[in-house]
Amino acid sequence: MPELPEVETVKNELSPLVLGRKVTNVTLLWEGIVRQPSATDFRSRLIGQKITGINRRGKYLLFSLSNGGTLIAHLKMSGALIAGRGNAQEVRFARAVLYFDDGSNVVFRDPRKFGRMWLVNDASSVVGKLGPEPLETDFTTQVLAQRIKGRKAPIKALLCDQSIVAGVGNLYADEALFLARIHPLTEGGNFFEYRLKHLHSAIRRVLQKGIKNKGASIENYVRPDGNPGTAHLEFLMPRKAGEPCTRCGTPVERITVRGRGTYFCPKCQV
DNA sequence: ACCACAACCTGGCCGC
DNA sequence: TGCGGCCAGGTTGTGG
DSSP states (O other): OOOHHHHHHHHHHHHHHHTTOBEEEEEESSGGGEEESOHHHHHHHHTTOBEEEEEEETTEEEEEETTSOEEEEEOTTTOEEEEEESOGGGSTTEEEEEEETTSEEEEEEOTTSOOEEEEESOTHHHHTTOOOOTTSTTOOHHHHHHHHTTOOSBHHHHHTOTTTSTTOOHHHHHHHHHHTTOOTTSBTTOOOHHHHHHHHHHHHHHHHHHHHTTOOOOTTOOOTTSOOOSGGGGOSSOSSTTSBOTTTOOBOEEEEETTEEEEEOTTTOO
């Protein structure tokens, strides 16, 4: 399921293919993928626009358009953007296709229909409430401390809260907590400073490692060229109860935090 | 303000 | 082999 490293990889690998390209046609095979505006307006306003920039904010992809607007895409759990040529509509689970002036296209593939797109004049109407970017230099231990201060929810839930820090999801939250040796149910606002420092650096390290490995390919995530990433092969925390902890060998446990499968080592994480 | 949980979806896995 | 039930999780909306 695409989190920050996966979306960053999509951005990086899509950039050279679509930057400067003009949209010549848009096919919506499932109109529900368009969140805003109407499907009809989405098509008519997007066709003819040139892609002038690609950015990522949290787990959102933002395509700047020549008219000043922004095309925003969120892959949610099972989405992928796949670049190609020719019979794009035959791609299994294709929900939308963007055609470009050089004969190429990008398919929004999404088996579970959770993914969404927006076409807006002001991107902040969609991404405005996101917390800081964890890999930017302004995301400091102090910023993290300030944002979780006084919070009673389990730290795992807070890490997955996009308004506290943008881009961390279920998998990388588990990885970061394991690296920082913090139990996922630890009360969020109840940290000693040195533990917060560990957590802060762990968040950045697991995300950077994820990007280096071009994302984790579990569920349906693939890169724009159709190939998987390799980050899941280097996950420190096995995503199966009873598997040995990669650090101490103790069988890892699975609990549910906020309805999400959460894996941790009962010996390493306290 | 904060917290918790259901709903949205459907392919794939598990057990019978 | 086939079938039914259930699991996966990012975000939104609702209710406490």
